[in-house]
Amino acid sequence: MPHSTPAFRPAADLAWEPTGPGVRRSLLAYNDDLLLVKVEFEQGALGPLHQHVHSQISYVESGDFEVTVGAETRVLQAGDTFYAAPNVPHGVVARQAGALLDSFSPLRLDFLPAAP
Template sequence: MPHSTPAFSPAADLAWETTGPGVRRTLVAYNDDLLLVKVEFETGAVGALHQHVHSQISYIESGEFEVTVGDETRVLRAGDTFYAAPNVPHGVVARQAGTLLDSFSPMRLDFLPA
């Protein structure tokens, strides 16, 4: 069964879910090939090191993050991006409260509501 959001998704209609201490996310838009997720972090919150079969590109909308991709760690700020190839470990720590826009290809079925 194909998955897709409507053509338009007003921000006021987005549902937020807490994913860990100081972290919440909302599914902005998706279809079977692509998923866009907005993730908000409080200062000090952690997106634990993990890996998955999806390609991930993340855009730092605001804040400051210590980002690890593979064996490299950098500090990224608003306007910066990072790419995590499939099965490459990656994670973040919010040095300042901020927001990431994460895109995944293909779409992550595990993020969809039950």
């Protein structure tokens, strides 16, 4: 069964899900090939080091993050991006409160809400 959001999704219709201390995410739009997620972080919150089979490109919408991809760590600010190739460990620490826009290809089925 194909997965897809409607063509348009007003911000008021989006749901937030806590994912860890000081972190929450909202699934903005997706289909079977692509997923866009907004993740908000309180200052000091972690996106722990992890890896997955999906390609991930992230855009720093706001805030200041220490980002690790593979063996390299950099500080990124609003407007910066990073790419995590499939199976490459990556994670973030929010040095200031902020938000990331994360895109994944293909769709991360583990992010979808359970079917009723």
